[in-house]
Amino acid sequence: MHLSYSLFAPLLGALAAARSIPNTYHQNAARSMPYAVKQSPLDTPWTENVGTTPWPEYPRPQLQRTQWKNLNGVWQYQNASTQDAVRQPPTGQTLANEVLVPSCLESALSGIQGKDMFYSWYSTKFDVPSPWNGQRVLLHFGAVDYEATVFINGKQAGFNRGGYFHFEVDVTDYLSSNATNELLVFVHDPTDSGDSVIPVGKQTLNPSHIFYTPCSGIWQSVWLEPAPSNNWITQLDLDANMDGQVNVTVHSAKGNATSVEVTVYDGDHEVASHTGQSDQPFLFKVSEPKLWSPDSPNLYNVTVRLGNDQVQSYTGFRTISKGKVDGIVRPLLNGKFVFMFGTLDQGYWPDGLYTPPSREAMVYDLKILKDLGFNMVRKHIKVEPALFYRACDELGLLVIQDMPSMRPLQERTDSNCKKTRILANNPQQTEFGRQLEVLINQFKSYPSISTWVIYNEGWGQITSYYPEFELTERVKSLDPTRLIDSTSGWIDHGAGDFSDNHHYANPQCGTPFYSTDSSPYDPSRIGFQGEFGGLGNNVTIENLWHDQAAINKINQTYEIDTTVEAWNYRSHVLLSELEDQVRRYACSGGVWTQTTDVEGEVNGLMTYDRRIKRVNEEQWKADIQALYDAAAARGGASQKN
Structure with missing residues (x-):
C-alpha cells in the first residue's frame, strides 16, 4: 500500500x-x-x-x-x-x-x-x-x-x-x-x-x-x-527488509530494559504485533509484505507502546545491498540491480536559504523530479527537515545522503606570505566524526535513504592519513543496512562501496577512461557518476539572484548555453553518452547537476525562484527511460518513469 x-x-x-x-x-x-x-x-x-x-x-x-x-x-x-x-x-x-x-x-x-x-x-x-x-x-x-x-x-x-x-x-x-x-x-x-x-x-x-x-x-x-513522568520513548530505530523481518530498537529515557509493544499496520489492518525489551534490538516478522521501491513506495504504519507512552511511526520493507550481476558489482534494491539516477539537490531557497518557505514548496521540487522520471535525489552536503525524507518515502525517491562537509579547500596566509591549507585539527576531526554518528542515528530509519556519503571531493578530508576508512567502518557498525560512498568524486583511496567519478564536461562512469581529478574505475566497487552535467543557461534579471557579485560569477559555470533549446540539446548529448556507458561499461547510476539554480549558479533544471523550468519534459523523460532500459539490458530491474 x-x-x-x-x-x-x-x-x-x-x-x-x-x-x-x-x-x-x-x-x-x-x-x-x-x-x-x-x-x-x-x-x-x-x-x-x-x-x-x-x-x-x-x-x-x-x-x-x-x-x-x-x-x-x-x-x-x-x-x-x-x-x-x-x-x-x-x-x-x-x-x-x-x-x-x-x-x-x-x-x-x-x-x-x-x-x-x-x-x-x-x-x-x-x-x-x-x-x-x-x-x-x-x-x-x-x-x-x-x-x-x-x-x-x-x-x-x-x-x-x-x-x-x-x-x-x-x-x-x-x-x-x-x-x-x-x-x-x-x-x-x-x-x-x-x-x-x-x-x-x-x-x-x-x-x-x-x-x-x-x-x-x-x-x-x-x-x-x-x-509520561516515569519513562518515555526517546528514539525509535526501525529497519524492515525484503523478507519481512523487522529489526527494532526502542530507546527509552531511563535506559533500562522495559517491556515494549510494536504493532505494524497495512493501512488500518493489523499485520503483526510483537513484545520486546526497550534499549536493545529485537526481531519479528511480517508475512509477505508489499515491498518498497521507487515504482511501488509501499509504507506501513507502526504503533509503539512503552508503559504509558505511545508513539506513531511507519516503515517500508526493502533491502539495500550490493552484489555482482553478470560479473559487475551493482547496487541492489530488493535483490535486483536498480540504476539510480537523480539530481544534485542543494536544498537552497532565495527567500528562506536553508529553510524552505513551506512543506508544499519543499515537496514541489521532489514532485518535479519524480514526474520527470528520476528515481533518486542526492541531498548535497545538507540535511533537510525530517518531513523531506517522509516525502521521499511517499513519492518513491531514493536518497543519497551526504554528511555536511567541513570547510572546503580554504587557506591561511602567514606573515611570510606562505599559504597553508586549513584542515581539521584532532578535536575538530573528532567532532566531525561525532556529528556523522548523529546523522546516521537520527535518519537511518527512513526507507528512502539508500546511501551515506562521508566526504565530497576531498572537502575537509585529511590527506596525511585516510580518516575515511575508520569513518566508513563506524558508519557500517551504526547502519549495516545501507551502502557507503566514502569519498564522492575524489580523493579516493579505496574505501567504501563506490568508485565515484565527478566530471562535468562528459560522464566517465565505470569506464576505462578518467580525468586527473578523479581516480580510475575500481571494478571491486560500484561504478558511479557522482556528479556530471552542470550545463548553464542564463536568464533575465527577474529570475536571477539579484546580487551583482553573484551575477559576476555566472560565467564560471562549467558551460553556458545561450538558449534553452541549446541547453536541452547539450543535456540530451550528455545523457546519451551516459546511456552508452551503461550499455558498454560498468555504470550503475548517476547524479545530474542540479535541481535548481542557486545564487550565482545557473545550471538547474529550474531557475532559483522555481518559476521557469528549462527541461523539455518529453525529451528528458525519454532520455531517463533510455538509461533504465540500458541498465535492464545489463541485468537490471525494469523501471518505468
Whole structure:
C-alpha cells in the first residue's frame, strides 16, 4: 500500500487540535522592531503565503505524539557581540527585533536578513497546557546552526552543538509555577570564520559561485510535547527488509530494559504485533509484505507502546545491498540491480536559504523530479527537515545522503606570505566524526535513504592519513543496512562501496577512461557518476539572484548555453553518452547537476525562484527511460518513469 500523507488524517486532526492552542506570548513586546519580510534578491511563488505561523505540520514523522504545541512564529531577537554574552542572559528584557522562527537569520523571511551573525539571542514566552500536568515537558528543536544554549526562566536548561540535527531538552524542572514561561536561546555560529573548521556544507561568509549565503540560528521547527513522568520513548530505530523481518530498537529515557509493544499496520489492518525489551534490538516478522521501491513506495504504519507512552511511526520493507550481476558489482534494491539516477539537490531557497518557505514548496521540487522520471535525489552536503525524507518515502525517491562537509579547500596566509591549507585539527576531526554518528542515528530509519556519503571531493578530508576508512567502518557498525560512498568524486583511496567519478564536461562512469581529478574505475566497487552535467543557461534579471557579485560569477559555470533549446540539446548529448556507458561499461547510476539554480549558479533544471523550468519534459523523460532500459539490458530491474 502506498501510504500518502493524507492517510494520516485522523492522527493529523488530533495533532492539529493540540497545535491550535495559541501561543499568545510570541508577540509580547511593543518596543521590538515589528516583524516584516525583508526585500530579498529573489523570491518564490510561496514567499507571500508564509505568514507568521510557518510550518504548522508535526515535525518528526517517525516518532509522533498526539499531544504537542508548536512554538513556530514571531519571536524576539537581538545581536550579541561576543561569546561572553551567554553568561548574562537578557531575562525579562525586550529584545531589539522580532524574528520569524524557523528561518535563517540571513534570509529575507527571517525579517532580519543580517550578515556575520556570529552571536544571537532569541526570546519567546509560552504556557504549558493544563492537561499536561504531572508529565515531563520536552522542548524540541529541529535544527539550530550552530551552537545553541537554552535558558528557561533564566536558568540554563540545555546545550547542543551541530547545525543540522534535532535535539530535545527536558524543561520540566525549570518551568514556572504560574502559566508564563520565558524561553531564551543563545546561538553561536562561526560558519567559516577564522580557523573554524566545522560541518558547514556550501555555507560561507563570502559567497562566491558554488558557495552560498550562510544560515545561522533556529532554522527548523520548535515545539513542546508531554511525556509520561516515569519513562518515555526517546528514539525509535526501525529497519524492515525484503523478507519481512523487522529489526527494532526502542530507546527509552531511563535506559533500562522495559517491556515494549510494536504493532505494524497495512493501512488500518493489523499485520503483526510483537513484545520486546526497550534499549536493545529485537526481531519479528511480517508475512509477505508489499515491498518498497521507487515504482511501488509501499509504507506501513507502526504503533509503539512503552508503559504509558505511545508513539506513531511507519516503515517500508526493502533491502539495500550490493552484489555482482553478470560479473559487475551493482547496487541492489530488493535483490535486483536498480540504476539510480537523480539530481544534485542543494536544498537552497532565495527567500528562506536553508529553510524552505513551506512543506508544499519543499515537496514541489521532489514532485518535479519524480514526474520527470528520476528515481533518486542526492541531498548535497545538507540535511533537510525530517518531513523531506517522509516525502521521499511517499513519492518513491531514493536518497543519497551526504554528511555536511567541513570547510572546503580554504587557506591561511602567514606573515611570510606562505599559504597553508586549513584542515581539521584532532578535536575538530573528532567532532566531525561525532556529528556523522548523529546523522546516521537520527535518519537511518527512513526507507528512502539508500546511501551515506562521508566526504565530497576531498572537502575537509585529511590527506596525511585516510580518516575515511575508520569513518566508513563506524558508519557500517551504526547502519549495516545501507551502502557507503566514502569519498564522492575524489580523493579516493579505496574505501567504501563506490568508485565515484565527478566530471562535468562528459560522464566517465565505470569506464576505462578518467580525468586527473578523479581516480580510475575500481571494478571491486560500484561504478558511479557522482556528479556530471552542470550545463548553464542564463536568464533575465527577474529570475536571477539579484546580487551583482553573484551575477559576476555566472560565467564560471562549467558551460553556458545561450538558449534553452541549446541547453536541452547539450543535456540530451550528455545523457546519451551516459546511456552508452551503461550499455558498454560498468555504470550503475548517476547524479545530474542540479535541481535548481542557486545564487550565482545557473545550471538547474529550474531557475532559483522555481518559476521557469528549462527541461523539455518529453525529451528528458525519454532520455531517463533510455538509461533504465540500458541498465535492464545489463541485468537490471525494469523501471518505468
